[in-house]
Amino acid sequence: MAKLELLPAVDVRDGQAVRLVHGESGTETSYGSPLEAALAWQRAGAEWLHLVDLDAAFGTGDNRDLVAEVTRAMDIKVELSGGIRDDASLAKALATGCTRVNLGTAALETPEWVAKVIAEHGDKIAVGLDVRGTTLKGRGWTRDGGDLYETLERLDKEGCARYVVTDIAKDGTLQGPNLELLRNVCAATDRPVVASGGVSSLDDLRAIAQLVPLGVEGSIVGKALYAKAFTLEEALEAVAE
């Protein structure tokens, strides 16, 4: 059985590594330098980094130069997310040398552009399906953006390579992942799925790893690592079993 990939998260707001609750602006807990956090995950054995520019996602500015600096400093694969919505922001994101970008709002608001960049860049493009219930959310998870399964069907037809699926109700809460949502999305698409939001324990990661045969490829882990619920070394060992 393929191993579950782990993507420790570094979410950047106003130059700092932060965690949010339910992705809501104003709920930040700060964890210092994003570069130091990213290097710590790399030293701990991460093969991937999930790096989010929250200001770009919320439209409160951006941390693009810092995010580029962090990406360039990494020897591991980087998934870049947050505010990548047009040719200019996509070009800047890809120029960092990241392995792939994660598009959210654009997939809801400018579907023609997303279809075009999927055709141009293939698996360098993932789409983030950030949901409350089955309603997608864009603009930093603040605005409704349509039905999850209708959008998934459209993106599948356009050749989208993979999806990053977040249950916003779980994100940053340490309440455990929404396994039912992950199962449902895997049943609706043959593309790989990266799980995001709510991981609280090694058992949560083992439960997500059970979904690898259904199509779950990886899991993002944020708050649990910063809250020291377990170490990244322990997490990597748990999913290697």
Ligand SMILES: O=C(O)c1ccccc1NCC(=O)[C@H](O)[C@H](O)COP(=O)(O)O
């Ligand atoms: O990814 C985004 O674009 C984004 C936009 C607005 C708010 C939050 C956003 N991302 C948050 C993440 O990707 C988290 O790092 C991830 O879901 C980890 O969640 P958790 O393990 O529950 O801390």
